[in-house]
Amino acid sequence: MNNQTDIDIVVRYLEDPENELLKQQLNEWIQQDPGHLDIFLDMKAMWQGDPLPAPSAFDTAGKWEELSTRLDKAAVPAVTAPASTRVIKMNRRYWWAAAAVLVIAGTWTLMGPGGYKTFATAQTQDSLRLPDGSMLYLNANTSVRYARSFGKDNRIVKIDKGEAFFDVKPNETLPFIVNAPEVEVQVLGTAFNVKAANTGVKVFVQSGKVSAAYRGTEKKVILTPDMEASLKLHGSTIDTHVHKKNNNILAWKTRTLTFDEAPLNEVAEALEDFYHVQVHISNPQLADQKLLATFPNMALDEVLDIMRKTLRINITHKNDLVDIY
Structure with a gap:
């Protein structure tokens, strides 16, 4: 691939994801080794904005030495950690690459601001399994996050923008809550869709029962299968509609x-x-x-x-x- 390094292939794609040649090069690289997909996904997550926290207790110098060796093999300028400091001067492109290697080594966790794990999609859809076993399906241009304590003392997911479908694992002792702009949706175990648009939030229930409410108020509605609630931003009324089975919401x-x-x-x-x-x-x-x-x-x-x-x-x-x- 024109002597590009493995890391450079991923970074170039992340900088220009619509470039067909870069897509092809990335796909060929992923096919070479099953582990390449994990590296790509971790680098993609960080590229979309998940910051790195302070490192946990592990052999930092040793990991930097290991990283330098790997970068040397990939024909990337070597990076070493000075003995007296942990400040590493690196080109921005290769800083992301270095972080990805440390993540693969299992020594760092990706947490967003306030201890949240953030997931975001661009022009494609994606899905993930939450720590409690619930499934989350993200539409394109969607951003969600949940706390590091999710599944232990809370089951709260924040949807900042976009649209997501939730297939919730039942747990009567720990309600599942979705926070959208100005709106809170609470369930015990069900399947439902939340769409956060510029004008408001729409909640559609496929199965089970949920409550949709303006956060901080007593104004709420109970939704059962095939029901949809529309809650406008800065509003106080909730409009509901019962859809036919063959609707196109999902x-x-x-x-x-x-x-x-x-x-x-x-x-x-x-x-x-x-x-x-x-x-x-x-x-x-x-x-x-x-x-x-x-x-x-x-x-x-x-x-x-x-x-x-x-x-x-x-x-x-x-x-x-x-x-x-």
């Missing part, structure tokens, strides 16, 4: 859009949310048009082409704008 997770005689305005909203585009219906006479179709993980243009032929309507798609007329 389409981002299932990767399937399903429309059962859905009106065109509802279809437009689902397309906007799923494909992150703006859909405009410029012909008001199309409001009564209804769509019966299922789109399993299909490209937007394929979906639009089927809609065009099925409903016999005109559709144009340019950049992030879709016009139906």
Whole structure:
């Protein structure tokens, strides 16, 4: 790979993740050794903003010596730790690499500000298993965090932005709480979706029962399966809606859009949310048009082409704008 170091391949990709050549180089490097994937994931987590805490008690000098040896082998300028200080002058790119090596050695833990572990996604989705066994699925452009004591004396997850689906492990003695901007969701064991947008928070329950409330107030609502609550930022009212079984709220997770005689305005909203585009219906006479179709993980243009032929309507798609007329 043009004599690039292993570490440099990862760093170059993190600096320009949309570069197809760098994606290919990273993929080839990961395929060379199963351990490379772990290194990449740890470096990615730190690159997205998780700071390193003070080192725990371990042989710091020895680890720096080990790191220097590994960097030497990778043709990276050697880094040594002076005997009188722990301040290491390193290029920013290789500082991230050094931190990743120490993480792989099991001597550091990644904790965000205030003792939180932070997870963030960019343009892709991801999932993780929480310490209590609950599963968390993150939509693109989502940031969540939980305390280092999670599962011991609390089960609190903070969703700072984006959308996440929670499949919660039952524990009657330790409620599971999700804190979103100005909103608190509490459950004992269930599966539900939380979407934190600029205008407010939406909570949808797939199974079980949850309460959604404005934090610090008595204003709350109890949600059961197929119910959704909308709580506006700086608001005081909670709007609820009962959805049909085949709604598309969780389409981002299932990767399937399903429309059962859905009106065109509802279809437009689902397309906007799923494909992150703006859909405009410029012909008001199309409001009564209804769509019966299922789109399993299909490209937007394929979906639009089927809609065009099925409903016999005109559709144009340019950049992030879709016009139906």
